Amino acid sequence: MRQADRLLRGGFVVTMDAGRTVYADGYVAIRDGRVVGVGPDRECDFEAADTRRLGEVAVLPGIVNGHTHLSNGISRGLFDELPLADWVDRGMWPTLRANDAETTYHGARVALAENLLNGVTTTVVGEFGSPNHDAVDGVLRAVTESRSRAVVARISVDSADDHDPSQATAPDVRESIEGALAEVSRLRGEYGSPLVEVVPEALGVLRCTPEMVREFTAYARAEGTRMTMHVASSPDERDEALHRFGKGSIERLAELDALGPHLLIAHCVWPDETERRLLAETGTGVSHNPVANLMYASGVAPLAEMIEAGVRIGLGTDGASTNNGQNMWEVMKSAVFLQKSRFGASWGSAELALELATLGGARAIGMDAEIGSIEVGKRADLMVVDLLRPHLVPLGTWPSNLVYSGNPDAVRTVLVDGVPVVEDGRLTMWDEDEVVRGGNAAADLMNTRTGLTDMYRRRSSWTWRR
Numbered sequence: 001m002r003q004a005d006r007l008l009r010g011g012f013v014v015t016m017d018a019g020r021t022v023y024a025d026g027y028v029a030i031r032d033g034r035v036v037g038v039g040p041d042r043e044c045d046f047e048a049a050d051t052r053r054l055g056e057v058a059v060l061p062g063i064v065n066g067h068t069h070l071s072n073g074i075s076r077g078l079f080d081e082l083p084l085a086d087w088v089d090r091g092m093w094p095t096l097r098a099n100d101a102e103t104t105y106h107g108a109r110v111a112l113a114e115n116l117l118n119g120v121t122t123t124v125v126g127e128f129g130s131p132n133h134d135a136v137d138g139v140l141r142a143v144t145e146s147r148s149r150a151v152v153a154r155i156s157v158d159s160a161d162d163h164d165p166s167q168a169t170a171p172d173v174r175e176s177i178e179g180a181l182a183e184v185s186r187l188r189g190e191y192g193s194p195l196v197e198v199v200p201e202a203l204g205v206l207r208c209t210p211e212m213v214r215e216f217t218a219y220a221r222a223e224g225t226r227m228t229m230h231v232a233s234s235p236d237e238r239d240e241a242l243h244r245f246g247k248g249s250i251e252r253l254a255e256l257d258a259l260g261p262h263l264l265i266a267h268c269v270w271p272d273e274t275e276r277r278l279l280a281e282t283g284t285g286v287s288h289n290p291v292a293n294l295m296y297a298s299g300v301a302p303l304a305e306m307i308e309a310g311v312r313i314g315l316g317t318d319g320a321s322t323n324n325g326q327n328m329w330e331v332m333k334s335a336v337f338l339q340k341s342r343f344g345a346s347w348g349s350a351e352l353a354l355e356l357a358t359l360g361g362a363r364a365i366g367m368d369a370e371i372g373s374i375e376v377g378k379r380a381d382l383m384v385v386d387l388l389r390p391h392l393v394p395l396g397t398w399p400s401n402l403v404y405s406g407n408p409d410a411v412r413t414v415l416v417d418g419v420p421v422v423e424d425g426r427l428t429m430w431d432e433d434e435v436v437r438g439g440n441a442a443a444d445l446m447n448t449r450t451g452l453t454d455m456y457r458r459r460s461s462w463t464w465r466r
Contacts, residue, residue, distance in 0.1 A: 002037070004029040006418055007048035008384070009041050011057035012398075016359045016373035020351070028059055030380040033417035038374055056388050058398060060354070061373050062121025062381035062414065063328045064361025066287030067228075067266040067316030070125050070139050071099060073110030074443040075321035078452045081459070084234055084296045085166035091321070091452065093170040096128050096135075098449035104138035106442035109435045111319070112146045113427055114326040118408040119383035121416050122149040124264065124287065124316065124365060126201055126228060129154040129183050130175045136183075140191040140198070147429055148416050149381060151264075151365060153201035153228040154187060156180040158212045163243070166236040167206040177215045184219070195417070201228040205252045206240055217258045226262055226365065229253075232275070233267035234298045250275035259284045261366055266316065269293055269301040276302070280310040285364030288356070290334040291325075292318030304339045304347065314361030315353075332357050333406040350403035380418035386410045 006029075013026030015038060029037035029046040037046050079091040104127070115123055125143070127136045136154050143150045156175055162168035180200070187198040202208040202216045220227035232238060232249045241249045250271050253259050261283035268286045271279065279286060288303055306313050315335055317326050332353035339347050362372025371381050387398050391405040402410070414422035421428055427435075447453035457464055 001047045002029070002045055004031045004036060004046045004048040005050065006030040007044075007046055007051040008059055009044060009051065009053055011054035011059055011384070013038060013374065014058060014060045014354070015375060016061050016355060017375050020355075026059070028374060028380075028382065030415075030418040033380055033419070035374055035376055035378050035380050038376060054384065056386070056395065057412070058385045058387055058402070059374070060119075060383055060385065061358040062371070062383055062416065063119045063357050064122045064124075064314055064365065064372065065115055065120045065316055065326070065328055066124050066264070066314040066361045066364055067289055067318055068111065068115070068123055068125055068326065069127060069319030069321070070108035070111040070123070070142065071104040071127055071135065072319030072321040073107035073114075074103065074439050074446055075107070075319070075452075076324045078456055079321055080324070080456070084236065084298070087296070087322075088166065090455075093173065094450045094452065095446070096173060097131055098446055099135045100132055101134040101138035101141070103442045103446055104135045105142050106438040108139040108142035109146075109430065110439035111326055112142055112148065113430065113432060113435050115328075116146065116148060116414055116421050116427060117411065117425070118326065118328050119385070119411040119414055120148070120326075120328055121381040121383070121414060122151075122361070122365075122367070122371060124228065125150055125152045126155050126230075126266070127152065128173065129156060129180060131172045133183060136187060140187060140196065143196055144191060144193070145429060147195065147419060147421050149195050149371070151197045151199060151226055151228075152191075153199045154180070154184050155201045155203050156212065156216075157203045157207040159207050159209050161206070161244075164206070164236060164240040166234070167240050169207045177212050180212075181215065181219050197225060199226045199228060204230045204233075204237070205249045205256075206237060206244070210256055213253070213256050213258050217256070217262075220262045226264060228264045228266065231265040231268055232270040234269065234296070238270040248272060248275050250278055254278050254282075261285070264365055266318070267293065267298065267301070268306070269299045271302065271306070273305075276306055276309040276311060279306070283312060285366065286311055286313045287316040287361075287364060288313055288335060289316045289318045289331070290338050291331050292322045294334065295322060295324075300338050300342065303335060304343060312360075312363045313356065314364035315357050327406070327408055328357055329403065329408045330406045332403045336403070350400040353403045354399065380415055382415050383411055384413035386412045
């Protein structure tokens with residue numbers, strides 16, 4: 001018998017391999033953080049001290065959340081019903097000024113806890129590095145403690161063009177290219193690990209100068225790392241890009257030689273046919289964030305057309321201040337249902353949604369050789385889902401029920417590199433109650449500094465009494 005560190009036996013094993021093989025009674029063997037065996041349980045020739053006999057469960061690849069802002073875990077609900085331009089001016093800039101390493105740490109723990117309990121094993125995170133330079137440190141501290149996989153982008157802006165208020169930047173948030181990249185290098189040195197990668201982000205072509213986009217692209221290519229951006233994310237951005245450049249944001253990035261497999265762009269709601277072709281030809285990754293796009297009336301992204309064009313595309317939640325949840329199951333359901341509203345009930349499937357959330361996300365961030373499927377040689381990032389739940393009846397249609405019920409409560413175990421980060425529906429690295437208490441305390445501090453919770457109450461139609 002071959003030896004493994006951990007052995008899962010029984011249940012449905014959804015491999016997401018090239019043939020999309022599902023073993024109705026399968027096994028997964030794990031050694032040194034990697035999958036060393038997978039197949040029908042009757043063919044298992046592994047043994048391990050930690051052997052788990054599974055019942056009516058599904059073992060799936062871990063979910064990749066392709067776009068979020070973890071520090072927003074304590075900003076949930078503050079900006080409801082605010083138009084995007086007002087959200088930026090009255091919400092985002094004041095929040096950034098109020099944030100420090102302690103508040104971002106607690107916000108990130110809240111958001112990470114929700115992601116992990118939902119079955120997310122990899123998060124792609126964007127966090128502003130200015131005006132308070134230690135804010136990203138707080139997020140990275142939480143990410144490191146969580147023992148989950150993450151790509152953490154330090155966001156920068158430097159443009160002083162305020163022609164369109166919805167695309168303007170506050171002066172105290174702008175920073176120099178040299179200073180921003182020096183901070184990226186510092187964070188990479190202090191927090192980089194086999195699980196955590198720190199990368200640069202030039203927020204967008206309207207809030208960053210061409211020089212910043214070019215220099216950040218050159219840095220990512222020279223370091224052999226990734227880069228992220230927010231692109232084509234709203235009608236305002238679409239119209240302002242046409243006003244400034246005479247072309248869309250993606251064509252502008254092509255003009256700046258910024259597209260490529262190093263780049264992951266978030267949202268991408270308004271790419272035209274030419275831009276979709278450019279994304280596919282250059283291997284640029286996209287995170288499709290349908291729930292956030294709906295919340296801010298940003299439009300319905302052409303997901304079907306991007307898939308048809310061959311774009312590397314995954315799914316993301318966006319931050320808790322623009323969604324408001326971190327529920328990737330809700331995102332999967334919304335992604336498919338929105339396209340059904342465009343093309344009819346026969347479009348897509350729950351299986352497609354699960355593929356986009358796992359292997360699709362891995363491809364979008366250029367990590368599909370390591371994660372995204374349960375195959376020999378890949379990292380053992382996976383989740384175990386209990387199928388004996390009311391919302392998953394009948395058992396015979398569980399893949400559909402998992403996605404279209406949109407309920408993450410059935411996730412029981414989550415492994416990253418073969419190590420449990422969720423066991424029996426509970427976090428292994430933090431006390432969940434303490435995470436919640438810390439988040440609420442940090443949110444109270446944020447309100448003291450910004451008054452945003454008080455502003456939320458003033459917008460309410462309810463009568464609040466003490």
